[in-house]
Amino acid sequence: MFTLKDYIVPESIEEASQLLNQNRNNVILGGLLWLKMGNKNYNKGIDLSKLGLNTIIENESSIEIGCMVTLRQIEISKVLNTYFNSLLVKSVKNIVGVQFRNCATVGGSVYSRFGFSDLLTALLALDTHVHLFHGGVIPLEEFINMTYKKDILIKIIINKDTRKASYQSHRKSATDLPVLAVAISRYNSHWKISIGARPNKAMIALKSSELLSHRPDQIESACNQAVSEMKFGTNIRGSAEYRRELAKVLIRRGVEEICR
Amino acid sequence: MQIKCTINNRIFVEDIQVDMLLIDFLRHLGFLSVKRGCDTANCGLCTVWIDNKTVLSCSILAVSVNEKHVTTLEGIQDEAIEFGKFIASEGAEQCGYCSPGFIMNVLAMKRELVNPTEDSIKHYLSGNLCRCTGYMGQLRAIKKFLNATRGGCLSESS
Ligand SMILES: Cc1cc2nc3c(=O)[nH]c(=O)nc-3n(C[C@H](O)[C@H](O)[C@H](O)COP(=O)(O)OP(=O)(O)OC[C@H]3O[C@@H](n4cnc5c(N)ncnc54)[C@H](O)[C@@H]3O)c2cc1C
Ligand code: FES
Ligand code: FES
Numbered sequence: 378m379f380t381l382k383d384y385i386v387p388e389s390i391e392e393a394s395q396l397l398n399q400n401r402n403n404v405i406l407g408g409l410l411w412l413k414m415g416n417k418n419y420n421k422g423i424d425l426s427k428l429g430l431n432t433i434i435e436n437e438s439s440i441e442i443g444c445m446v447t448l449r450q451i452e453i454s455k456v457l458n459t460y461f462n463s464l465l466v467k468s469v470k471n472i473v474g475v476q477f478r479n480c481a482t483v484g485g486s487v488y489s490r491f492g493f494s495d496l497l498t499a500l501l502a503l504d505t506h507v508h509l510f511h512g513g514v515i516p517l518e519e520f521i522n523m524t525y526k527k528d529i530l531i532k533i534i535i536n537k538d539t540r541k542a543s544y545q546s547h548r549k550s551a552t553d554l555p556v557l558a559v560a561i562s563r564y565n566s567h568w569k570i571s572i573g574a575r576p577n578k579a580m581i582a583l584k585s586s587e588l589l590s591h592r593p594d595q596i597e598s599a600c601n602q603a604v605s606e607m608k609f610g611t612n613i614r615g616s617a618e619y620r621r622e623l624a625k626v627l628i629r630r631g632v633e634e635i636c637r
Numbered sequence: 638m639q640i641k642c643t644i645n646n647r648i649f650v651e652d653i654q655v656d657m658l659l660i661d662f663l664r665h666l667g668f669l670s671v672k673r674g675c676d677t678a679n680c681g682l683c684t685v686w687i688d689n690k691t692v693l694s695c696s697i698l699a700v701s702v703n704e705k706h707v708t709t710l711e712g713i714q715d716e717a718i719e720f721g722k723f724i725a726s727e728g729a730e731q732c733g734y735c736s737p738g739f740i741m742n743v744l745a746m747k748r749e750l751v752n753p754t755e756d757s758i759k760h761y762l763s764g765n766l767c768r769c770t771g772y773m774g775q776l777r778a779i780k781k782f783l784n785a786t787r788g789g790c791l792s793e794s795s
Contacts, residue, residue, distance in 0.1 A: 381656035384638060384700050410678045410696045413658070422655065424701060474764010476684050476693045476742060552679070552763050 379413055383421040389428070394510050394529055396423050405529060407485025408447065410477065425484070430531065433457065442533040444484025448472055448496070451483070461503060462635075464542035464560060468499035473552050488530045490521055490578055493554045497521065498573030499544055501581060502560035504536035521578055540564040543631035546574075547623050549614065556615045557623045561631035566590055570599070570628060575609045575620055582606055589632065596632050600625040640703040644668065645712030655700050659685070662699035663709060670710035670737040674766070681765035682738035684745075685709050691745035710737045716744055723782040729774030735767040743779055753783070 387393040397403050402420040406412065430443035435456045442451070448469040451457055457465045472478055472495060486496045487507060497517075505517040510529040512520075517533075542562040546555040558573040568589040573579030585603035588595060604624050609617040641650045644666065653662060660683045663671045671694055674682030683695040686708040710717055717740050724730055724740075739762070746753065746761045753761070758779055767775070 379656070381698075384655035384698065406698070408696070409698065410693075413696055414677060422698070426701070470760070473679060474681055474742075475745075475761050476681055476691045477678055477696075477764055479690050479692045480678075480696055 379415050380418045381422045382419070384424065385421055386424045386427050390425075390510060390529065390531065393423050393425060393428070396421060397527055397529065401527075405484070405488075407444070407482040407488070408480040410481050411485060411489060425529070430484075435537070437537075439537050440535045442483050442535070444482060444488075444530050444532055446483045447479055448481045448483070448486070449475060449478035451496075452478060460537060461540055461542040461562065464499050464502065464544050464562070465496070467544040468495040468546075468558075468560065471495070471546065471548060471551060471555075483533060484530045487517075487520075487533060490525075492576045492578050493558070493574045494579065495544075495546060495555055495558050495573070498558040498571050498579040499542075499560040500533065500535070501571040501573075501579050502542055502562040502569045503540065504538060504564075506534045508532045508534060518581065521580070538564055541635045543634040545627040545631045547627065554614065557620050557627060559624065559627040559631055561628065561635060563635050566593070568593070568599075568632075570603055570631075572603065572607065572624060572628075574614075575607065575624075576612045576614070577608065577610060580607060585628075593632075593636070596629055599632070600628045603628055638700055640700055642702045642704065643706045645708060653699055655698070657699045659694040659697040659699045659702060659707070663694060663707070668709045668711055672734070672737060674734070674738070679764075679766070680735075680738070681742060682735060684738040684741040684765070686741065686745060689745075689748070691742055710741055713744060719786070720744065720778070720782050723778040723785075724775065727774040727778040727781070729770060729778050731769035735765065735769075739765045739767065739775070743782075747783065747786075755780075 400420045404419045406422045406424050425445050431445040432443050433446055433454050434441045440456055451465050451469050500517055506514050507517055507520045508514050508531045512528050540562045544560050546558040548555050555574040560571045562569045568586045570582040570586045571579050582603035584606050585599045588602050589599040604621040609620040611617045638655050639652050660671055672682050673695055674680035678693055678696045683693055685694045688706050742765050
């Protein structure tokens with residue numbers, strides 16, 4: 378059971394950041410779903426709910442998702458049901474249940490950079506940046522591979538292009554963690570294949586994406602290329618061999634869905 | 638820390654530990670319909686509403702409901718009894734342990750979804766686990782309940 382000595386609802390992001398850096402055991406509270414399963418003893422819990430970071434904003438050229446937006450807000454968002462063939466909506470739909478998604482936040486999900494993350498896999502297939510209080514605005518891909526530094530993830534910024542996209546995942550039961558997650562997008566003739574839950578963190582299959590961008594008819598070669606260029610591992614949900622076979626099937630399905 | 642919140646239309650002002658979870662706070666105040674079925678935010682048994690949103694009380698700090706409205710099964714007795722009759726007449730329940738959270742989420746769904754299909758009913762309720770039954774009786778009960786009351790249900794298979 379985790380413990381908390383103090384609870385604070387800061388009035389500004391500067392105050393939140395200051396509190397976070399005051400003590401190494403101070404912590405940002407997202408939806409708490411992951412945090413509460415741990416055994417750590419925290420000093421101050423910092424609740425960002427009064428900072429107006431719980432909205433999805435559509436700008437002329439981007440969509441901004443605040444860190445306190447819940448997974449359920451993504452699921453029912455008009456904008457996100459319109460863009461990218463509802464890629465983000467589809468990626469969060471199978472995460473536990475409606476009550477859970479009403480609690481879990483985008484900030485907690487992206488900051489944690491879980492290997493199994495559906496949302497991270499999907500965001501990576503888009504043109505996505507994260508806005509960190511200290512770290513500034515950086516590409517998601519860079520953020521995923523950064524070491525964990527104490528910072529506040531303020532929002533996610535997605536370039537609002539006309540990308541087509543597809544989300545594919547395989548689960549042992551509807552609400553379990555994914556055995557494998559695949560998100561694919563095509564912008565003009567440029568393809569992006571993102572694979573997560575391998576079980577390691579999502580990454581782009583660069584060579585395979587490039588191959589498909591040059592030869593979109595070569596789906597089988599792209600599938601084979603993807604599984605040979607990235608590492609797959611074994612955990613209780615599946616073996617590396619199984620995941621490689623799954624990856625080929627899910628990539629094919631995604632590409633075919635986009636080409637339809 | 639002192640918090641003030643409304644639970645089932647009654648105002649409470651309580652001094653609590655900041656790391657107390659909402660489920661324990663509610664049980665401490667005597668709202669014993671709220672139960673724990675897991676340690677991993679997976680079962681849905683602890684479902685309550687905060688400002689009419691269906692949430693897991695096992696995963697929320699009690700201090701965060703300061704100035705908010707919480708609804709538990711005790712607060713919507715009449716509707717729960719009405720739906721309970723449909724569950725009973727379908728013989729859906731076995732041990733019944735899953736019922737409080739399940740009923741809370743069904744009633745939240747009734748408020749949120751208009752004419753849900755069978756698929757959207759299943760999707761809305763997939764975070765409520767029942768270890769005894771096969772969910773079929775519950776699904777029949779929900780469809781009949783929605784048809785008999787406001788909301789309706791246009792399921793593909795009925
Ligand atoms: C039972 C269970 C099943 C799950 N299944 C899935 C699944 O199938 N697919 C999937 O993709 N995910 C799944 N998840 C993960 C889940 O969707 C969330 O990503 C996770 O709970 C973290 O989100 P949270 O809002 O609860 O964050 P918290 O638990 O509150 O926080 C997690 C971490 O992020 C930090 N943090 C939170 N917000 C910020 C911020 N704005 N800036 C900086 N740091 C921050 C916290 O300090 C903490 O270290 C599951 C989680 C659980 C508990
Ligand atoms: S007790 Fe199981 S989800 Fe809350
Ligand atoms: S009837 Fe026993 S858990 Fe549902």
